């Protein structure tokens with residue numbers, strides 16, 4: 001059975017190139033403003049190549065990023081080294097289902113951007129992650145979650161060229177993608193084939209699959225409540241508009257309650 005953390009090491013060389021053409025920086029201002037409000041240290045679940053982590057650290061807030069992929073983290077580390085200003089950021093290789101921190105660590109904000117909780121492919125993975133976030137936070141900590149709603153709405157297709165463009169060094173990349181939906185288990189699988197050409201000649205092919213599991217906002221709210229969080233707001237965009245079924249952004253802001261945790 002596929003795991004949600006599978007595929008990301010292979011994705012790493014292409015992740016920033018692809019995201020510069022898709023998600024871009026549209027959520028960055030939201031997370032930076034939230035971090036400024038709560039102060040640090042902020043914990044980011046699945047920080048990847050640091051797309052969100054670096055701008056949040058640039059607000060002067062200390063950030064701790066956890067990710068299971070050493071290749072994604074290597075890119076985040078390189079970005080930190082290239083930064084002109086010294087940033088207060090720690091990158092830790094670990095699994096968000098068993099966060100490597102002491103109980104009641106002092107994180108006033110835990111961020112789960114860009115669908116990271118959709119990398120949890122079983123209900124038990126989500127429950128373990130919520131219990132882990134509960135364990136490493138103190139009562140009153142804020143837990144921000146951004147889900148990517150269009151993943152299950154994606155039409156199935158096979159071997160479609162979805163992106164093409166230049167990369168550094170004069171090479172060109174073509175992304176040939178297939179999408180599979182497993183409605184029974186709520187899973188969406190993206191099969192990626194990245195073709196790199198240099199001076200018109202095929203130089204390299206990388207293939208990998210990435211899987212996501214999407215649950216609705218009401219179900220996620222129930223899971224959070226069961227895990228000991230109180231939901232304060234559900235937003236439908238990055239400017240704070242209220243959420244409804246048709247919103248193309250799903251953001252949940254929950255507060256870690258006092259108590260013993262998952263019931």
Ligand SMILES: C[S@@+](CC[C@H](N)C(=O)[O-])C[C@H]1O[C@@H](n2cnc3c(N)ncnc32)[C@H](O)[C@@H]1O
Pocket residue numbers: 004005008009045046047048049050051052066067068069072094095096097113114115116119120
């Ligand atoms: C969509 S990327 C998000 C990266 C970054 N937060 C961003 O917004 O660009 C998801 C990241 O979660 C990581 N990941 C997936 N499952 C994980 C798990 N169980 N534990 C830790 N990291 C995980 C992947 O390695 C990947 O870097």
